Amino acid sequence: MGSLSIRNVRKVYHGNEILKGINLDVQDGEFLILVGPSGCGKSTLLSMIAGLDPVDEGEILIGGRRVNDLGPKDRDIAMMFQSYALYPNMSVARNISFGLEIRKVPRPERERIVLDVARILQIDHLLDRRPSQLSGGQRQRVAMGRAIARAPSLFLFDEPLSNLDARLRIEMRLEIKRLHQRMGTTIIYVTHDQIEAMTLGDKIAVMKGGEVQQFGTPQDIYDNPANRFVAEFMGSPTMNFIDTRLEARGGRLGVRLDADGSGHWMPVAGQAQALLASRAGQPIQLGIRPEQITHARQEDPDSVARLRVVLTEPTGPDTMVLVSLNGRDVTCRVHPDHAVSPGASMALQFDLSKAVYFDQASGLRVA
Structure with missing residues (x-):
């Protein structure tokens, strides 16, 4: 044995x-x-x-x-x-x-x-x-x-x-x-x-x-x-970490994403609503992987943001698109046919159903 x-x-x-x-x-x-x-x-x-x-x-x-x-x-x-x-x-x-x-x-x-x-x-x-x-x-x-x-x-x-x-x-x-x-x-x-x-x-x-x-x-x-260490260590490209704040609107919690002078509010998905309820109005760190931010397939105001592309990295089957959110570089994985040139803007869809949330101070996962 x-x-x-x-x-x-x-x-x-x-x-x-x-x-x-x-x-x-x-x-x-x-x-x-x-x-x-x-x-x-x-x-x-x-x-x-x-x-x-x-x-x-x-x-x-x-x-x-x-x-x-x-x-x-x-x-x-x-x-x-x-x-x-x-x-x-x-x-x-x-x-x-x-x-x-x-x-x-x-x-x-x-x-x-x-x-x-x-x-x-x-x-x-x-x-x-x-x-x-x-x-x-x-x-x-x-x-x-x-x-x-x-x-x-x-x-x-x-x-x-x-x-x-x-x-x-x-x-x-x-x-x-x-x-x-x-x-x-x-x-x-x-x-x-x-x-x-x-x-x-x-x-x-x-x-x-x-x-x-x-x-x-x-x-x-x-x-x-x-925790954040595991999230950052496992995955290539690594997970994106975005410092944000939990805001309540219409009885739902969401995160605020700011870029180029405009703000986007996106609702927290699934069980995270209940897990984060006590943290409304508090800072939080959103963890989202590049494949969970991709070219928009539908114009859904709850999950789509139009953002300016800073940099592109073609890899063959995918193109990594770099944007800036809340003062952080954020990597998105899009199909090459949908990638735009640096400086142009594109509609990006965020799948928060698989997003995770970390305490900013300790790095421990809270939802």
């Missing part, structure tokens, strides 16, 4: 608390992403799961078994780093089988496992080559093959794609996802890349300052961020 439980785990280095009571539960076969900026503690946590770093407080359980006092070789894990750590003097086949040799797996079985793994990763034609004769992507596959050959209950990946170019990162991301679907093994994967996090994981733990800010599915974290 490859389940993982992390219970109130803490880590202190030279008086600095690096991990501040981490609690996570990963089911057998799940793909967990640990994501966050550099220095947030994600790689330290992975090292503690692997047994490379001792746990100062709390418990780590793999398959229901407490492993705090077990060495890496006794935890039934395989770890893959951003450096491939291949043996340069060994062939691809020997690199894959070396761990099996150490465990004294009989030679016929080793050869069968190596061939099976190589076929899965489509490197069976490279088995006689040395690492120096391989491309970066091929070396990555060999490193993955070495981990797979051990058939561990838990795979640990520490930013394995960070050394690859953009195109190869996309290819290897798909390869890792296919591998997980085929094998169904539990994977714990560390990255600072939110696109990797969104596309690969069944669950995501967003970390900052040694704490888990939010734990959930990729879509839930994207749609329902717990």
Whole structure:
């Protein structure tokens, strides 16, 4: 069984608390992403799961078994780093089988496992080559093959794609996802890349300052961020944050959006009406993603504002349009056919049904 439980785990280095009571539960076969900026503690946590770093407080359980006092070789894990750590003097086949040799797996079985793994990763034609004769992507596959050959209950990946170019990162991301679907093994994967996090994981733990800010599915974290940090970190382009004020009109709450000397009032949608009722007349921060502001399909005064375009960024399928609202640059995602030149104005439709609201002072989500 490859389940993982992390219970109130803490880590202190030279008086600095690096991990501040981490609690996570990963089911057998799940793909967990640990994501966050550099220095947030994600790689330290992975090292503690692997047994490379001792746990100062709390418990780590793999398959229901407490492993705090077990060495890496006794935890039934395989770890893959951003450096491939291949043996340069060994062939691809020997690199894959070396761990099996150490465990004294009989030679016929080793050869069968190596061939099976190589076929899965489509490197069976490279088995006689040395690492120096391989491309970066091929070396990555060999490193993955070495981990797979051990058939561990838990795979640990520490930013394995960070050394690859953009195109190869996309290819290897798909390869890792296919591998997980085929094998169904539990994977714990560390990255600072939110696109990797969104596309690969069944669950995501967003970390900052040694704490888990939010734990959930990729879509839930994207749609329902717990605070401004999560909302800003997850999503590309990032969420727009607009400082505004809640105003009541005709028994409904709305937000005021000002641009080029004219004001627009737009009603708060859905349950946010009730959640924000006590904040009428108070400042609030509106969080709205670029895809929720697009070219107007209908002239609805409650959701459409005509705004002057400051800048455009064509991306192919979409054009990012930059406008100014309440003194902030706001990014909108529109179809290229509807984009206008900088300096011109265009009607933009705001979908506040998926907007979120944050307390300006604390950054915590309030609706």
